[in-house]
Amino acid sequence: GQQLNQSPQSMFIQEGEDVSMNCTSSSIFNTWLWYKQDPGEGPVLLIALYKAGELTSNGRLTAQFGITRKDSFLNISASIPSDVGIYFCAGQLSSNTGKLIFGQGTTLQVKP
Amino acid sequence: DGGITQSPKYLFRKEGQNVTLSCEQNLNHDAMYWYRQDPGQGLRLIYYSQIVNDFQKGDIAEGYSVSREKKESFPLTVTSAQKNPTAFYLCASSRTGTGGRTRTQYFGPGTRLTVL
Numbered sequence: 001g002q003q004l005n006q007s008p009q010s011m012f013i014q015e016g017e018d019v020s021m022n023c024t025s026s027s028i029f030n031t032w033l034w035y036k037q038d039p040g041e042g043p044v045l046l047i048a049l050y051k052a053g054e055l056t057s058n059g060r061l062t063a064q065f066g067i068t069r070k071d072s073f074l075n076i077s078a079s080i081p082s083d084v085g086i087y088f089c090a091g092q093l094s095s096n097t098g099k100l101i102f103g104q105g106t107t108l109q110v111k112p
Numbered sequence: 113d114g115g116i117t118q119s120p121k122y123l124f125r126k127e128g129q130n131v132t133l134s135c136e137q138n139l140n141h142d143a144m145y146w147y148r149q150d151p152g153q154g155l156r157l158i159y160y161s162q163i164v165n166d167f168q169k170g171d172i173a174e175g176y177s178v179s180r181e182k183k184e185s186f187p188l189t190v191t192s193a194q195k196n197p198t199a200f201y202l203c204a205s206s207r208t209g210t211g212g213r214t215r216t217q218y219f220g221p222g223t224r225l226t227v228l
Contacts (some may be wrong), residue, residue, distance in 0.1 A: 031216070035219075040200075040224070041222065042118075042204075042222045043155075043219045045218060088154060097160070098143050098162070098206050098208070098215040100157070100217060104152070105152075
């Protein structure tokens with residue numbers, strides 16, 4: 001099936017540092033979504049991107065929809081302990097079905 | 113409050129038994145989805161429904177069944193045919209229509225199923 005390659009798989013950083021993660025695919029997507037999941041909870045939508053080249057911010061988070069429509073990145077600036085969790089990217093192949101393809105996730109740990 | 117609810121939060125089942133997971137939404141969304149999540153992996157689509165009384169298989173539908181008799185509800189049954197049912201199950205919903213913006217999916221809190 002379709003796959004997204006998300007990297008890095010895990011990160012262990014110091015509080016205050018900036019974080020960057022990305023997703024790439026061989027397929028073209030018309031939507032990119034970034035979710036955060038806390039342990040034992042459902043994913044929460046952080047940022048949604050709907051147009052190639054789009055750059056969107058949500059507080060300390062910034063995400064971009066790649067020009068080729070095959071990649072996206074998420075940056076977190078000045079990390080804090082509550083940023084800990086698993087971050088997933090998801091790409092939507094077709095708006096007709098709404099089906100999403102998920103990356104494997106990036107586990108972020110922040111040391112105070 | 114608008115949102116998606118899943119119950120129960122934790123579910124234990126004996127091997128060979130069927131079990132049904134509940135998913136309800138009051139967001140007035142037409143589309144609903146079921147995903148399975150295993151440790152260290154992304155979400156995999158089990159079934160999805162775009163309208164009442166209609167649903168389609170996702171990537172890993174074997175051993176699962178669903179129904180969509182009401183817009184608000186999309187229960188998932190894990191049957192005894194599912195060889196490795198222990199996992200975290202997530203339900204999501206979205207609006208329908210063309211355009212990615214209308215199709216953004218929102219998730220429930222999940223149900224952790226453990227087969228004993």
